[in-house]
């Protein structure tokens with residue numbers, strides 16, 4: 001272990017925990033100073049929202065701290081049920097089932113639906129939890145080039161008549177780009193495959209009202225399995241799967257990560273439910289986030305930094321790992337919290353800053369951040 005840790009340090013790949021000393025909001029305290037948070041997944045800034053906290057506090061007072069059991073034994077209370085109903089409504093589906101994390105949802109669902117003899121077509125940039133789910137399933141996993149539907153179709157045609165599934169991130173977690181859903185669904189229909197989309201970074205972000213990929217492409221109700229997480233724009237914890245009632249009942253009976261794990265606390269469920277209501281009641285959050293995305297990309301480009309995104313994830317490509325760390329450190333010194341993303345999260349030599357925006361960032365903050373990023377890149381290139 002020591003040898004390997006030493007090697008990681010030498011390759012600039014050693015990771016350290018950063019301790020945030022305040023709620024996860026647009027401004028955080030870090031190392032005892034105020035920082036502009038430009039890396040959080042709490043895209044709609046709901047983690048510290050007063051009404052969300054108050055509702056979670058009520059659940060905490062009523063039901064205590066833990067759920068006390070797995071969902072199928074003693075760990076289901078009214079907040080789990082209400083949240084599942086709210087999620088199904090929000091996503092326009094018959095039913096929803098909540099898992100303990102998005103990771104548990106992906107690694108639970110995929111092996112449940114696919115097994116040895118089946119084939120899973122998976123985008124090369126899919127999240128680690130999808131990759132693990134594919135591995136655990138025992139099915140043949142065929143990785144297609146990133147968002148390349150021609151490559152996907154070629155690979156499907158090489159395996160005629162095989163039963164299986166196409167699975168893709170809806171918004172890719174590092175590059176922030178959006179799946180070609182129309183073509184993916186067309187291929188799934190044409191070749192009789194299931195379609196599964198991970199909406200971890202799409203929910204609350206894309207589509208006119210933040211309902212995700214289907215709303216963005218006006219393809220409501222078309223995907224077989226819509227998976228997502230409550231830990232990002234929703235500002236709470238947990239993962240979910242929405243689909244037909246048959247699907248959710250099947251998962252409740254078969255998915256190992258659902259069955260063999262203590263369920264989430266009532267307070268986490270209540271927080272997610274209230275946050276979902278706020279996303280619907282206060283459309284300004286999604287609208288402001290989408291405005292901020294346009295504005296920030298524009299500001300970066302004005303400073304000569306390439307930036308293109310329609311989602312809250314805006315990658316600033318650096319390349320060499322050491323350089324990415326230096327740029328991030330300089331930004332940290334100046335009060336901008338943007339960590340460097342390195343291998344194995346992205347490929348070697350493709351290190352980046354992954355800026356993540358919130359609905360509550362102001363124009364002035366985003367403009368200052370863009371200028372600081374450009375300055376830090378120039379500074380570190382010269383030093």
Ligand SMILES: Cc1ncc(COP(=O)(O)O)c(C=O)c1O
Pocket residue numbers: 101102103104106127129169173198200201229230231238239
């Ligand atoms: C695309 C994607 N899917 C799934 C997950 C896992 O979700 P969770 O953090 O709720 O485990 C993440 C991130 O964490 C993600 O980026």
